[in-house]
Amino acid sequence: xxxxxxxxxxxxxxxxxxxxxxxxxxxxxxxxxxxxxxxxxxxxxxxxxxxxxxxxxxxxxxxxxxxxxxxxxxxxxxxxxxxxxxxxxxxxxxxxxxxxxxxxxxxxxxxxxxxxxxxxxxxxxxxxxxxxxxxxxxxxxxxxxxxxxxxxxxxxxxxxxxxxxxxxxxxxxxxxxxxxxxxxxxxxxxxxxxxxxxxxxxxxxxxxxxxxxxxxxxxxxxxxxxxxxxxxxxxxxxxxxxxxxxxxxxxxxxxxxxxxxxxxxxxxxxxxxxxxxxxxxxxxxxxxxxxxxxxxxxxxxxxx
Amino acid sequence: xxxxxxxxxxxxxxxxxxxxxxxxxxxxxxxxxxxxxxxxxxxxxxxxxxxxxxxxxxxxxxxxxxxxxxxxxxxxxxxxxxxxxxxxxxxxxxxxxxxxxxxxxxxxxxxxxxxxxxxxxxxxxxxxxxxxxxxxxxxxxxxxxxxxxxxxxxxxxxxxxxxxxxxxxxxxxxxxxxxxxxxxxxxxxxxxxxxxxxxxxxxxxxxxxxxxxxxxxxxxxxxxxxxxxxxxxxxxxxxxxxxxxxxxxxxxxxxxxxxxxxxxxxxxxxxxxxxxxxxxxxxxxxxxxxxxxxxxxxxxxxxxxxxxxxxxxxxxxxxxxxxxxxxxxxxxxxxxxxxxxxxxxxxxxxxxxxxxxxxxxxxxxxxxxxxxxxxxxxxxx
Ligand SMILES: Nc1ncnc2c1ncn2[C@@H]1O[C@H](COP(=O)(O)OP(=O)(O)OP(=O)(O)O)[C@@H](O)[C@H]1O
Ligand SMILES: Nc1ncnc2c1ncn2[C@@H]1O[C@H](COP(=O)(O)OP(=O)(O)OP(=O)(O)O)[C@@H](O)[C@H]1O
Ligand SMILES: [Mg+2]
Ligand SMILES: [Mg+2]
Numbered sequence: 001x002x003x004x005x006x007x008x009x010x011x012x013x014x015x016x017x018x019x020x021x022x023x024x025x026x027x028x029x030x031x032x033x034x035x036x037x038x039x040x041x042x043x044x045x046x047x048x049x050x051x052x053x054x055x056x057x058x059x060x061x062x063x064x065x066x067x068x069x070x071x072x073x074x075x076x077x078x079x080x081x082x083x084x085x086x087x088x089x090x091x092x093x094x095x096x097x098x099x100x101x102x103x104x105x106x107x108x109x110x111x112x113x114x115x116x117x118x119x120x121x122x123x124x125x126x127x128x129x130x131x132x133x134x135x136x137x138x139x140x141x142x143x144x145x146x147x148x149x150x151x152x153x154x155x156x157x158x159x160x161x162x163x164x165x166x167x168x169x170x171x172x173x174x175x176x177x178x179x180x181x182x183x184x185x186x187x188x189x190x191x192x193x194x195x196x197x198x199x200x201x202x203x204x205x206x207x208x209x210x211x212x213x214x215x216x217x218x219x220x221x222x223x224x225x226x227x228x229x230x231x232x233x234x235x236x237x238x239x240x241x242x243x244x245x246x247x248x249x250x251x252x253x254x255x256x257x258x259x260x261x262x263x264x265x266x267x268x269x270x271x272x273x274x275x276x277x278x279x280x281x282x283x284x285x286x287x288x289x290x291x292x293x294x295x296x297x298x299x300x301x302x303x304x
Numbered sequence: 305x306x307x308x309x310x311x312x313x314x315x316x317x318x319x320x321x322x323x324x325x326x327x328x329x330x331x332x333x334x335x336x337x338x339x340x341x342x343x344x345x346x347x348x349x350x351x352x353x354x355x356x357x358x359x360x361x362x363x364x365x366x367x368x369x370x371x372x373x374x375x376x377x378x379x380x381x382x383x384x385x386x387x388x389x390x391x392x393x394x395x396x397x398x399x400x401x402x403x404x405x406x407x408x409x410x411x412x413x414x415x416x417x418x419x420x421x422x423x424x425x426x427x428x429x430x431x432x433x434x435x436x437x438x439x440x441x442x443x444x445x446x447x448x449x450x451x452x453x454x455x456x457x458x459x460x461x462x463x464x465x466x467x468x469x470x471x472x473x474x475x476x477x478x479x480x481x482x483x484x485x486x487x488x489x490x491x492x493x494x495x496x497x498x499x500x501x502x503x504x505x506x507x508x509x510x511x512x513x514x515x516x517x518x519x520x521x522x523x524x525x526x527x528x529x530x531x532x533x534x535x536x537x538x539x540x541x542x543x544x545x546x547x548x549x550x551x552x553x554x555x556x557x558x559x560x561x562x563x564x565x566x567x568x569x570x571x572x573x574x575x576x577x578x579x580x581x582x583x584x585x586x587x588x589x590x591x592x593x594x595x596x597x598x599x600x601x602x603x604x605x606x607x608x609x610x611x612x613x614x615x616x617x618x619x620x621x622x623x624x625x626x627x628x629x630x631x632x633x634x635x636x637x638x639x640x641x642x643x644x645x646x647x648x649x650x651x652x653x654x655x656x657x658x659x660x661x662x663x664x665x666x667x668x669x670x671x672x673x674x675x676x677x678x679x680x681x682x683x684x685x
Contacts, residue, residue: 015325015459016560090509100505105498113518114422148325148459161425169511198658202360230620235613242610243617248597249628250621252588255654 003219003274004030004297006189007129007181008142010216013193014203015148018224018285020051022193022278023145025289030141031072032290033297038065038128038139042121042147043076050076052145055286063124065139073139075128079120083110086123090170119162119171126178146190157214159183182216189219194267196226196260196277201267208271220274223264227280229257308646310671312580313340313453316549317446319580320456322571323553324563328585330358331657331666332553332650333457339667340453341379341387348445350392351457358457359393361660367395371445382664390451399441409527417528422521439539446542549580554638556587556631568641581645582638583670588624589631590651590669590676597621632677649675 004026011023020041027039041052041061053061056068063081065073084101091097100106110116131138159179166172182188190211194204204221211218231239236258243251268275276296281288312319319336321329330351337349348371351358359365364372371392374382379389401418408414417423445454491499506515542548550571554564564582572579599614631649638647650669653662674680 017326087505087509091505092508096504096508099501103498103501106502106505109502113522115425165422165425165517166510166514168513169507169509171510171514197656199656230616231613232609234609235616238607238610239613239617242614243597247591247594248617248621249591249594249624250597250617251594251624252591252652252654253620253624254617259655 001186002297003189003276004033004035004141006141006219007187008125008144008189009219010144010146010182010188010190011193011222012146012190012207013148013222014200017193017195017200018278019148019193020055020145021285021289022222022224023143024052024055025278025286025293027072027074027141027143028069028286028290029293029297030143031069032294034071035140036071036073036138038073038075038142039068039145040075040077040125040128040142041145043078065128077121077124077144079111079117079124080107082120082122082124082127083107083116085127086120086171086174115162115165118158119166122158122162122178123174126174129178129181157216160215179215185217188217190216191219191222193222193224196223196263196267198259198263201263204267205270208273218273220276221267221271223267223275223277225280226264226277227253227257227260229261231257306673307648307671307675308581309336309648310339310343312549312551312646313343313345313671316453316547316580318442318454318456318548320458320548320550321553322458322550322567324555324560327553327555327557327560328583328650328657329553330457331663332551332583332585332670333455334358334362335650335663335666335670336551337389337391337453337455338382338384338663339671340455341384341389342382342667343671344386345452346388346450347453347455348390348392348451349455349457350394350442350445358391361658361663362389362391363660364391364393366393367398368392369398378660381660382667394441403440404528407528407531408524413524413527417521417524420517420521420524422517423525439542443539443542543575543577546578549578551580551583553583553585555585556627556634561634565641579642579645581642582647583650584631584635584638584647585650586652587631587635587649587677588628588652589635589649591624591628592632592677594625594628596625628677635675635677647675649677651676 009026011019011026013019023041024039027037031037039052039056041050043050043061043063050058050061052074053059056074058066058068058074061074061076063076063078065075068074087100088097091100110120125142125144128139128142159175159182163172163175163179166175192204192207192211194200208218208221239254240258243254264275264277276293278289278292313336321333321336323329333349333351337347341347349358349362350371363375363378371390373388373390374384382389404417404423405414408417442454442456445451503515506512506518552564552567552571554560568579568582571577597614597617599611599618602611602614635647635649641647648670650666653665655662657663657666669676
């Protein structure tokens with residue numbers, strides 16, 4: 001099965017490794033390969049600029065998907081949208097729905113009570129998964145830019161945690177519905193973005209180990225910013241001794257290539273999931289990464 | 305130790321390292337701690353970063369209940385003779401349990417809260433609580449006077465701001481009024497109506513059991529919250545003390561620099577905290593004065609692989625030379641922005657900064673008289 005043949009991909013990883021860039025590139029590549037794709041990011045409750053919006057050239061991103069290219073839509077996940085949609089679907093009688101949605105107390109409660117924020121995000125995602133248009137699924141694939149690691153595990157394990165907290169009532173049914181998609185290896189996968197350096201690789205290995213303790217299936221590792229290696233093995237061996245202590249430009253780049261190859265070898269050795277390597281690119285990495293990802297799809301036979 | 309970073313380590317009681325994700329806050333925190341301990345101070349380095357790398361490099365346990373002294377063998381390896389160095393990786397769950405134990409209304413309340421299903425599953429989700437408790441712990445260390453210097457590593461800066469704002473934020477997210485709304489049977493008629501509406505919505509949508517657990521949670525947690533609110537002002541004042549310094553770590557990347565600027569405005573101008581300066585990490589500025597590799601300069605009988613290798617290297621070298629110039633300009637710009645503070649350059653280590661020797665090397669660079677690559681530096685490489 002091709003790695004893009006899923007309903008949802010959660011893109012996680014440490015701060016600054018390129019999660020957002022890779023998320024947008026993946027979504028672009030999927031759309032280019034013919035999939036109706038939605039790229040999502042979790043709205044910062046305090047507002048502030050949208051990272052995917054910046055990469056897609058959008059002024060603002062809201063909770064409703066908007067078209068950003070052929071077969072590609074973008075939106076934010078908003079807890080408040082999830083809360084409103086959930087209450088609309090479960091509360092009996094219009095009067096109660098209206099009272100609940102209008103009540104400042106209810107709104108404040110849902111915003112502030114622990115775990116209800118996450119529940120709202122999750123429900124919003126669920127409504128996006130359910131959405132249909134012209135008698136078919138509105139989006140075949142949703143690619144979600146996750147918050148930096150630390151919170152990632154909490155989010156990938158979210159349906160489980162929420163179910164433990166809210167084991168009964170309609171919310172439990174909704175959580176199970178979402179869980180059935182996310183936790184089904186044919187439909188959902190979490191990918192870990194990391195860098196070809198020693199510690200980031202260690203952390204990716206740990207993150208995958210943590211992931212395997214949740215119900216969320218691991219898709220693989222996206223090893224981002226791999227420096228291209230222009231040297232033959234003989235050249236590398238010769239340079240290795242020559243460059244030591246010589247204080248020439250290019251030394252850092254040379255050492256980095258060596259360290260990256262080591263880090264990648266260790267990663268491939270230690271994880272059982274696929275490792276996709278994405279190259280280090282110049283100033284505007286997204287178009288280049290789309291190309292690189294498109295190559296993977298071609299190499300894998302496109303999977304479709 | 306002579307330079308401005310060295311002085312900061314001598315004069316401050318707390319140094320907080322802030323910056324964007326992945327710029328090297330944890331690395332710089334550890335290097336600063338090593339530098340100060342080498343200079344004879346009793347140092348504690350605290351991280352509220354969920355990652356474990358610092359623990360591994362320093363050879364201490366992860367998530368221990370208390371700070372852990374570095375094993376003697378690591379101290380020796382780091383050249384720490386007179387000073388001491390302890391590290392503490394805060395485990396969020398443990399820290400919040402401790403707050404509950406200390407500040408619940410009674411031991412009985414504390415026990416019930418620790419057993420509450422809601423509490424057990426969601427402490428990590430309560431925005432601001434972790435950061436707040438870290439600040440409490442920090443405050444405690446400073447008061448106890450066990451350490452001369454505490455270095456605090458923070459999560460990426462959006463969260464680090466959260467950390468600075470923690471007292472307010474805990475107050476916002478755990479607003480006492482919301483607690484009250486949810487504790488039935490009290491207050492005005494309007495409030496009782498609001499409470500009944502929430503109860504009804506809760507029972508239908510989330511189940512009665514969930515509602516009961518939450519009510520118990522809110523009720524018990526109220527006692528803890530009262531304490532936290534009470535301490536807010538003290539904490540605010542604490543961070544404004546002149547012997548608590550903030551250090552902005554950045555990399556040469558555009559986004560990281562922008563975040564550092566944002567953070568500087570926030571800490572210095574808005575919150576009136578003491579900004580010591582910038583660290584420009586992963587910089588190539590230290591290579592000012594390096595030479596271009598030149599295959600033509602090789603002797604005639606040189607290894608042909610070396611010769612072709614060098615001509616390939618020349619391509620990479622030109623790019624690197626260009627970057628060196630850019631980084632030098634950046635360092636100069638940061639120095640201007642720092643005003644009275646410093647802008648310190650740390651070199652990009654080609655193999656990453658993964659082991660203790662790397663940290664010690666960076667520690668030496670930090671406490672030198674001048675940053676590497678600086679125009680006034682006597683010994684350009
Ligand atoms: N393959 C690549 N080649 C070159 N630059 C890259 C590559 N991938 C990402 N970058 C650059 O790295 C920086 C960080 O990328 P990005 O914002 O996607 O990371 P992130 O993990 O989402 O960060 P954050 O944790 O702040 O959300 C950006 O400047 C981006 O352009
Ligand atoms: N001067 C340096 N030269 C080379 N590599 C470095 C340097 N400083 C840090 N690194 C490497 O960069 C990576 C990120 O560093 P570090 O973990 O210290 O950043 P951080 O700001 O604490 O990250 P986070 O925001 O995720 O907590 C690590 O792999 C580290 O080894
Ligand atoms: Mg991002
Ligand atoms: Mg860190």
